[in-house]
Amino acid sequence: MRGVFQEDDRKTTDNLFGRDEEIQNILSKLITRDPVFIVGYRRVGKSSLAHAVSNLIVGDHFAHVYCESGFNNTGDIINRVKDTLNSKIETRTKSFVVGKLIEIGLSKTKADRLIQEFENSTIIILDEAQRVTNSGIIDDFLTWVTKHLGSTTRVIITGSEVRLLHGLFKRIHGNPNRIITIYPFEQKVATDFILKGFEQNDFPISREEAKEIYSTLGGTPGAIIAAAEHIILEGEDIDTATEREKTTEMKMMIEELNNIASEYTVETQSFVKKLSINEWQIYDLSFFTEDEKKLLEDLIRFGFIKPNEKGYIVYDPLIREALKEWGGVI
Ligand SMILES: Nc1ncnc2c1ncn2[C@@H]1O[C@H](COP(=O)(O)OP(=O)(O)O)[C@@H](O)[C@H]1O
Ligand SMILES: [Mg+2]
Known part of the structure; x- marks a missing residue:
C-alpha cells in the first residue's frame, strides 16, 4: 500500500x-x-x-x-x-x-x-x-x-x-x-490518519466510516494498517476486517498486559475496576496498592495509559476493551 x-x-x-x-x-x-x-x-x-x-x-x-x-x-x-x-x-x-x-x-x-x-x-x-x-x-x-x-x-x-x-x-x-x-493516536488524529490512508490508496471512505473503524480498532497505526490491507487489497468489507483485526490486537494486548503484570502481585479484576470507575480517568492514586501503582507506572511507560492534566487516562477504545477482558470486567 x-x-x-x-x-x-x-x-x-x-x-x-x-x-x-x-x-x-x-x-x-x-x-x-x-x-x-x-x-x-x-x-x-x-x-x-x-x-x-x-x-x-x-x-x-x-x-x-x-x-x-x-x-x-x-x-x-x-x-x-x-x-x-x-x-x-x-x-x-x-x-x-x-x-x-x-x-x-x-x-x-x-x-x-x-x-x-x-x-x-x-x-x-x-x-x-x-x-x-x-x-x-x-x-x-x-x-x-x-x-x-x-x-x-x-x-x-x-x-x-x-x-x-x-x-x-x-x-x-x-x-x-x-x-x-509512543502512544496510540487519539480520536481526531486516528480518524484523519484513516481517511488519508484510504484516500491515498484510491479507496475513499467517509468520515463516519473512519470514525467507526477507530471506535472498534483504536488508534494503533499497525492495527489500522493491517485491517486496511484486508479491505483495500483483498476487498473484505470494513466491518468484518475491522472486527477480526480487533480480536488479533486485543489478544496481543492481553498477552502484553499479562507480561507486565507478572512482575507484581495484583488482583486484575479489582485493578481494572479502579481504572475504569470514573470513565477511565484516574484522579487519585491513593486507592491503589503499592504493587498496583508500580503496574500502573509500567502501563503508562508502555503507552496503555497516558498522563493528562487531571491525572491519568485510558483513552483508547481498544485498550479499554482489552483491559476489561483481561480483568474480567463487564
Ligand atoms: N505515525 C505513523 N504513520 C504511518 N504509519 C505508521 C505510523 N506508525 C506506525 N505506522 C505503521 O504501523 C505499522 C507498525 O509500526 P512499527 O513502527 O513497526 O511499530 P513498532 O515498532 O512499535 O512495533 C508499520 O506498518 C508502520 O509503517
Ligand atoms: Mg518495531
Missing part, C-alpha cells in the same frame, strides 16, 4: 503520520548525545518513528539494526552495524533537511541549528532491544560506540517489553527523561 499505509517500518517523514511532536522531542534529546529510548507496545509505531527521524537528519547515514535473540555478544551487534553502514552512501542535502524540519513545525532558525548539530552525524538504531536478553551486551555496545565512533554517533534504542525497562534501563543511562513513550 502507498503513503501513510505503507506496510513496513522504514518510514520517512513523508509517509509518517501525526508524530511531529514526537519527532521534535526525539531531536531535542538526540542533541545531548546520550542514547534515546523509544518504548511502547507492539505496532504503535516505534520503529517507523526511529527510522523517519534518522532519515530526516542524516539522510542515508544511519544503521537500522534489528536485534536478534541470537546476539550473544557485543561483537554481533558491532558487526551488524558496520556491515549496514559500509553499504551506505551519503545522500543528505542541507536545504532538503531544513525544509523538512520546517514542515514538522520548527522555525527556520531552529531547523538551521539542528542541521549544524547533526552535521556529519551517524545514527544507530538498535531496534527491539528486548530481544537481547543479556543487557550487558547493550551496555558494552554503548561503551564501544563512545570509544570508537566518537561523539558524532547517536544511538536510538527501541523496545516493547517491560523486561527491557526493568533490566536494561536500570543498568544503563536509566535516566527517565531519555525515554520517550
Whole structure:
C-alpha cells in the first residue's frame, strides 16, 4: 500500500503520520548525545518513528539494526552495524533537511541549528532491544560506540517489553527523561490518519466510516494498517476486517498486559475496576496498592495509559476493551 499505509517500518517523514511532536522531542534529546529510548507496545509505531527521524537528519547515514535473540555478544551487534553502514552512501542535502524540519513545525532558525548539530552525524538504531536478553551486551555496545565512533554517533534504542525497562534501563543511562513513550493516536488524529490512508490508496471512505473503524480498532497505526490491507487489497468489507483485526490486537494486548503484570502481585479484576470507575480517568492514586501503582507506572511507560492534566487516562477504545477482558470486567 502507498503513503501513510505503507506496510513496513522504514518510514520517512513523508509517509509518517501525526508524530511531529514526537519527532521534535526525539531531536531535542538526540542533541545531548546520550542514547534515546523509544518504548511502547507492539505496532504503535516505534520503529517507523526511529527510522523517519534518522532519515530526516542524516539522510542515508544511519544503521537500522534489528536485534536478534541470537546476539550473544557485543561483537554481533558491532558487526551488524558496520556491515549496514559500509553499504551506505551519503545522500543528505542541507536545504532538503531544513525544509523538512520546517514542515514538522520548527522555525527556520531552529531547523538551521539542528542541521549544524547533526552535521556529519551517524545514527544507530538498535531496534527491539528486548530481544537481547543479556543487557550487558547493550551496555558494552554503548561503551564501544563512545570509544570508537566518537561523539558524532547517536544511538536510538527501541523496545516493547517491560523486561527491557526493568533490566536494561536500570543498568544503563536509566535516566527517565531519555525515554520517550509512543502512544496510540487519539480520536481526531486516528480518524484523519484513516481517511488519508484510504484516500491515498484510491479507496475513499467517509468520515463516519473512519470514525467507526477507530471506535472498534483504536488508534494503533499497525492495527489500522493491517485491517486496511484486508479491505483495500483483498476487498473484505470494513466491518468484518475491522472486527477480526480487533480480536488479533486485543489478544496481543492481553498477552502484553499479562507480561507486565507478572512482575507484581495484583488482583486484575479489582485493578481494572479502579481504572475504569470514573470513565477511565484516574484522579487519585491513593486507592491503589503499592504493587498496583508500580503496574500502573509500567502501563503508562508502555503507552496503555497516558498522563493528562487531571491525572491519568485510558483513552483508547481498544485498550479499554482489552483491559476489561483481561480483568474480567463487564
Ligand atoms: N505515525 C505513523 N504513520 C504511518 N504509519 C505508521 C505510523 N506508525 C506506525 N505506522 C505503521 O504501523 C505499522 C507498525 O509500526 P512499527 O513502527 O513497526 O511499530 P513498532 O515498532 O512499535 O512495533 C508499520 O506498518 C508502520 O509503517
Ligand atoms: Mg518495531
